[in-house]
Amino acid sequence: xxxxxxxxxxxxxxxxxxxxxxxxxxxxxxxxxxxxxxxxxxxxxxxxxxxxxxxxxxxxxxxxxxxxxxxxxxxxxxxxxxxxxxxxxxxxxxxxxxxxxxxxxxxxxxxxxxxxxxxxxxxxxxxxxxxxxxxxxxxxxxxxxxxxxxxxxxxxxxxxxxxxxxxxxxxxxxxxxxxxxxxxxxxxxxxxxxxxxxxxxxxxxxxxxxxxxxxxxxxxxxxxxxxxxxxxxxxxxxxxxxx
Amino acid sequence: xxxxxxxxxxxxxxxxxxxxxxxxxxxxxxxxxxxxxxxxxxxxxxxxxxxxxxxxxxxxxxxxxxxxxxxxxxxxxxxxxxxxxxxxxxxxxxxxxxxxxxxxxxxxxxxxxxxxxxxxxxxxxxxxxxxxxxxxxxxxxxxxxxxxxxxxxxxxxxxxxxxxxxxxxxxxxxxxxxxxxxxxxxxxxxxxxxxxxxxxxxxxxxxxxxxxxxxxxxxxxxxxxxxxxxxxxxxxxxxxxxxxxxxxxxxxxxxxxxxxxxxxxxxxxxxxxxxxxxxxxxxxxxxxxxxxxxxxxxxxxxxxxxxx
Amino acid sequence: xxxxxxxxxxxxxxxxxxxxxxxxxxxxxxxxxxxxxxxxxxxxxxxxxxxxxxxxxxxxxxxxxxxxxxxxxxxxxxxxxxxxxxxxxxxxxxxxxxxxxxxxxxxxxxxxxxxxxxxxxxxxxxxxxxxxxxxxxxxxxxxxxxxxxxxxxxxxxxxxxxxxxxxxxxxxxxxxxxxxxxxxxxxxxxxxxxxxxxxxxxxxxxxxxxxxxxxxxxxxxxxxxxxxxxxxxxxxxxxxxxxxxxxxxxxxxxxxxxxxxxxxxxxxxxxxxxxxxxxxxxxxxxxxxxxxxxxxxxxxxxx
Numbered sequence: 001x002x003x004x005x006x007x008x009x010x011x012x013x014x015x016x017x018x019x020x021x022x023x024x025x026x027x028x029x030x031x032x033x034x035x036x037x038x039x040x041x042x043x044x045x046x047x048x049x050x051x052x053x054x055x056x057x058x059x060x061x062x063x064x065x066x067x068x069x070x071x072x073x074x075x076x077x078x079x080x081x082x083x084x085x086x087x088x089x090x091x092x093x094x095x096x097x098x099x100x101x102x103x104x105x106x107x108x109x110x111x112x113x114x115x116x117x118x119x120x121x122x123x124x125x126x127x128x129x130x131x132x133x134x135x136x137x138x139x140x141x142x143x144x145x146x147x148x149x150x151x152x153x154x155x156x157x158x159x160x161x162x163x164x165x166x167x168x169x170x171x172x173x174x175x176x177x178x179x180x181x182x183x184x185x186x187x188x189x190x191x192x193x194x195x196x197x198x199x200x201x202x203x204x205x206x207x208x209x210x211x212x213x214x215x216x217x218x219x220x221x222x223x224x225x226x227x228x229x230x231x232x233x234x235x236x237x238x239x240x241x242x243x
Numbered sequence: 244x245x246x247x248x249x250x251x252x253x254x255x256x257x258x259x260x261x262x263x264x265x266x267x268x269x270x271x272x273x274x275x276x277x278x279x280x281x282x283x284x285x286x287x288x289x290x291x292x293x294x295x296x297x298x299x300x301x302x303x304x305x306x307x308x309x310x311x312x313x314x315x316x317x318x319x320x321x322x323x324x325x326x327x328x329x330x331x332x333x334x335x336x337x338x339x340x341x342x343x344x345x346x347x348x349x350x351x352x353x354x355x356x357x358x359x360x361x362x363x364x365x366x367x368x369x370x371x372x373x374x375x376x377x378x379x380x381x382x383x384x385x386x387x388x389x390x391x392x393x394x395x396x397x398x399x400x401x402x403x404x405x406x407x408x409x410x411x412x413x414x415x416x417x418x419x420x421x422x423x424x425x426x427x428x429x430x431x432x433x434x435x436x437x438x439x440x441x442x443x444x445x446x447x448x449x450x451x452x453x454x455x456x457x458x459x460x461x462x463x464x465x466x467x468x469x470x471x472x473x474x475x476x477x478x479x480x481x482x483x484x485x486x487x488x489x490x491x492x493x494x495x496x497x498x499x500x501x502x503x504x505x506x507x508x509x510x511x512x513x514x515x516x517x518x519x520x521x522x523x524x525x526x527x528x529x530x531x532x533x534x535x536x537x538x539x540x541x542x543x544x545x546x547x548x549x550x551x
Numbered sequence: 552x553x554x555x556x557x558x559x560x561x562x563x564x565x566x567x568x569x570x571x572x573x574x575x576x577x578x579x580x581x582x583x584x585x586x587x588x589x590x591x592x593x594x595x596x597x598x599x600x601x602x603x604x605x606x607x608x609x610x611x612x613x614x615x616x617x618x619x620x621x622x623x624x625x626x627x628x629x630x631x632x633x634x635x636x637x638x639x640x641x642x643x644x645x646x647x648x649x650x651x652x653x654x655x656x657x658x659x660x661x662x663x664x665x666x667x668x669x670x671x672x673x674x675x676x677x678x679x680x681x682x683x684x685x686x687x688x689x690x691x692x693x694x695x696x697x698x699x700x701x702x703x704x705x706x707x708x709x710x711x712x713x714x715x716x717x718x719x720x721x722x723x724x725x726x727x728x729x730x731x732x733x734x735x736x737x738x739x740x741x742x743x744x745x746x747x748x749x750x751x752x753x754x755x756x757x758x759x760x761x762x763x764x765x766x767x768x769x770x771x772x773x774x775x776x777x778x779x780x781x782x783x784x785x786x787x788x789x790x791x792x793x794x795x796x797x798x799x800x801x802x803x804x805x806x807x808x809x810x811x812x813x814x815x816x817x818x819x820x821x822x823x824x825x826x827x828x829x830x831x832x833x834x835x836x837x838x839x840x841x842x843x844x845x846x847x848x849x850x851x852x853x854x
Contacts, residue, residue, distance in 0.1 A: 002652070004648050004651045004652050005652070007648070008637060008640075008648055011637070011639055011640060012637065012639070015639040016451070017448070017449060017451075017454065018454060021458065021461060025461070025465065028465065028469060032469060032472050032473075035472070035473065035476050036472065036475075036476055038476070038480075039475070039476030039477070039479045039480050040475075040476065040479050046475070046479075049475075050472055053468070054468040054469075054472060058464050058465065058468055059465070059468075062457070062460070062461045062464065062465075065457055066457055066461070069453055069457070073452075073453060074451060074452070077451075077452050077453075078633065078634075078635035079631070079632070079633030079634070079635055080633055080635040080636050080637060082602075082629075082631040082633055083631065083636070083637070083649065083694060084652070085602070085621075086600070086602075086624050086627075086629045086631065087621065087624050087649070087652040087653055088621050088622050088623075088624045088625045088653065088654060089621055089652055089654075090621055091621065155452070156303070156453075157453065158452075158453030158454075158456050158457050159307055159355065159453070159456060162351065162354070162456065162457065162460055163307070163310070163351070166347060166351065166460070166464075167314070167347070167348070167351070170347065171314075171347055171348075235619055236604070236619070238602070238603065239597075239602060239631075239632075239633065
C-alpha cells in the first residue's frame with residue numbers, strides 16, 4: 001500500500017463534486033433519523049424500517065458506488081492514471097492503496113452514519129445499532145470492493161453497478177426467488193441476524209435468506225475475488241490509444 | 244496527413260476537338276435550399292430521441308434502455324394475459340398507479356438518458372460547434388429537453404397502452420378503460436416533463452463520465468425515500484396535512500397526487516394522497532415551481548457554455 | 552548507458568496488424584521514430600514502455616523484460632500522451648508526489664531540479680488546473696525527468712508546441728543525450744526529426760522501413776527514381792535527347808505526354824532546360840509525380 005497514492009486519491013476524491021454528495025447524503029440520513037425519533041418516540045420498529053429500507057437498501061449501495069467508482073474511475077477515464085502506472089510501484093500496491101482509501105471513506109461516510117442513524121432514530125440498548133452496524137460494515141466492504149473492481153474492468157462501471165445494486169438486489173430480489181441468494185445485502189444481513197434473538201430479528205426485519213456461514217463465506221469469496229480481479233486487470237490495463 | 248497519393252497533374256490534351264475549358268473541381272458552393280432554425284431544432288430533437296434508445300449508436304448503448312423498456316413492458320403483458328384468461332372486469336392496477344409501481348426503472352431510464360443528452364457535449368467541449376449553427380443556446384436546450392421528455396413519455400405511455408390493449412381484449416367496459424388510459428397518459432406527460440427537467444439539470448452540472456447517472460438516480464431515490472419517511476413521521480405525529488404535503492418532494496407522488504385528485508382515480512399511496520382542494524393547489528404550485536425553477540437553472544447553465 | 556532491444560516484435564488487434572515484425576535497437580543518443588500517422592509509432596512506444604504486451608517477439612531493456620515489470624521505470628522516463636493530470640494539486644506538489652513514487656532519496660531536491668530543467672519554477676505553486684497547455688506539457692516533461700532516467704521515451708512531444716517551446720525542448724533533449732542518455736521521440740514531421748536526431752528509425756504501416764543515420768537515409772531517398780510528366784512541343788525528340796544525355800533512365804511516350812524516370816534528380820533538373828533549348832523543343836508542362844512523404848515511405852517499404 002503506497003502512501004503517496006493514497007494521498008493523491010484522497011485529494012482527488014474530496015476535491016470533486018462527488019464529495020458534495022458524500023457529505024450531503026449521510027447528513028440527510030442523520031436528519032431523517034432525528035425526525036424519526038421525534039416522530040415515532042424512539043420506537044425501534046420505525047428506526048429499523050428507516051435503516052433497513054432506506055439506509056441499507058438505497059443509501060449504502062449508492063454511496064459505495066459513488067466512492068468505489070470515484071477512487072479510480074475518473075483517472076482511468078481521462079488517462080491520468082498513467083502517472084501512477086509509470087512508476088516502479090507494483091500495481092498491486094497501487095490498487096490496494098486506492099481500495100484502502102475507498103474503504104476508509106465508506107466507513108466514515110456510510111457505515112458510521114448508518115449505525116448512528118439507527119441509534120438516533122430509536123433503539124433498545126444498542127442492539128439494533130450493533131446489528132445494522134455490522135450488516136452495513138460487511139456489505140459496505142463488499143460493495144466498495146466490487147465497485148472498485150468494476151471500475152477497473154469496465155468503463156461503464158457506474159451503469160453496471162447501478163443495474164446490479166438497484167435492479168438485481170432491489171426489484172428482482174422481491175420477485176424472483178433465488179436472486180436473494182446472490183445478493184450482498186442478504187449475505188451481510190446473515191451475521192447481523194445472528195446477533196439478535198429471533199423475536200427481535202423478525203420484528204425488526206433483520207432477516208436473511210441465507211445462513212450465516214453461507215453469507216460470510218460468500219462475502220469473503222466475492223470481496224477477495226473482486227480485489228484479485230482488479231489487481232490482475234490493472235497489471236495489463238490499456239490506456240486510451242493516442243493515434 | 245493524407246495517406247492518399249497526390250494525383251499527378253496531367254497536362255491538357257493538345258489535340259481535343261471540344262472547346263478548352265477549365266473545370267472547377269475545387270471548393271463546391273452550395274446554392275440549394277437552407278433550412279432554418281426550426282428544422283435544425285427538430286433534427287436535434289429527433290436525434291436525441293433516437294439516441295436515448297440507442298438507435299444510431301453502438302450496440303453497447305442499446306443495452307440499458309432496452310433492458311429497462313423490457314422491464315417496463317413485462318408486467319403489463321402479464322397483467323393483460325391474466326385479465327384475458329381470468330375474465331376480470333377491472334384491471335388490478337390502474338393506469339396511473341402503474342407509474343408509481345415502476346418508478347425505479349423509469350428513474351433508471353432518466354438517469355441514463357439525461358447524461359447522454361447533455362453531459363457528453365459539455366464534457367468534450369463541443370458546445371461551440373453546436374452554437375455555430377443556425378441555432379441559439381435556448382434552441383439547443385429545448386431540443387435536448389424535448390428529446391428526453393418525449394422518450395420518457397414513450398417509455399411510460401407504452402406500458403399503459405399495453406394495459407389498455409389487454410383490458411380491451413378482456414372485454415372490459417370500453418368507455419371506462421379509454422377514459423382511464425387517457426388519464427394515465429396525462430399523468431405520463433406530467434411525469435415525463437418533470438423527470439426530464441430534473442434529470443437534465445443534474446446531468447448538466449455533472450459532466451464527468453458516470454457521475455451524472457449516479458447523481459440522478461441517487462437524487463431521485465433519496466428524495467423518494469425522504470418524502471416517504473417524512474410522511475410517516477408526520478402521520479405518527481398526528482398531522483395528516485404535513486404527511487400529505489411531504490409528498491411534493493417526490494416527483495412520483497407529486498404527479499400521482501395531482502392526477503388522482505384531478506382525474507378522480509385511485510392514488511398509489513392512498514393514505515398520503517391530497518384530498519382537499521388546498522392540498523392539490525399546493526401540489527400544483529410545487530409542480531410548476533419545480534419545473535420552472537429547474538428549467539431556468541438549466542438554461543442558465545448554458546449561458547456561458549459556448550465559450551471557446 | 553542503456554539500450555532497448557526489440558526482437559521480431561509484432562502487435563495485432565484481431566485482423567489488424569499495428570506493428571509488423573520490427574527488430575531494432577535503441578541506444579544512447581537521440582533517436583527519432585519517424586512515420587506517417589497510423590504507422591504504429593504510438594503502439595511501438597507503448598510496447599517499449601511496458602504499457603502494451605507484444606503479440607509476438609520480445610522487448611528488452613538492458614536484458615530485462617519490460618512487460619509486467621514496474622521496476623524498469625527506475626530507468627525509464629515516459630512522457631505520457633494523456634492530456635489530463637491531477638488538476639487540483641500544484642505543479643510543485645505533483646512533481647513531489649512523482650518523485651516520492653519513484654522512491655527517490657531526496658524527493659524535494661529532485662522535484663526542484665526537474666522544475667528548473669523545464670523552466671517551471673515560478674508557476675510551480677499554482678494549481679495545475681490554472682496552467683496553459685504549454686505549461687502542462689512542461690510539467691509532463693518534468694515528471695519524466697524527475698528520477699534522472701537513463702532512457703526517455705516521448706510520444707509526439709512537439710505536438711502543438713509553439714516555436715519557442717520547440718526550441719527549448721530540443722535544447723533540453725540535446726543536453727540529456729549529451730549526458731549519455733537514450734532518448735527516443737516519435738514524430739511524423741521530417742524537419743523536427745532532422746534537427747535533433749542522430750539516428751532515425753522509420754516506421755511505415757507497421758513495418759520497419761529504414762534505419763540509420765539521417766543523412767544517409769536522406770540520400771537514399773533522393774536516389775530513388777523520380778517520375779516526371781512532361782508536355783512539350785516535340786516529346787519524341789526531347790525524350791531521345793534525355794536518354795542520350797544520360798539524364799533519364801527511361802522515357803515513356805504516351806498519348807501527348809512524356810513520362811520520364813530518372814534516378815539522378817540533380818542531373819535531370821539541370822539537363823532538361825538545356826536539352827530542350829538545344830533541341831528547339833518548347834516545354835509546356837513539367838510536373839513531378841507525387842512527392843508526398845507517404846510515397847517516400849512506400850518506396851522505402853517496397854525496397
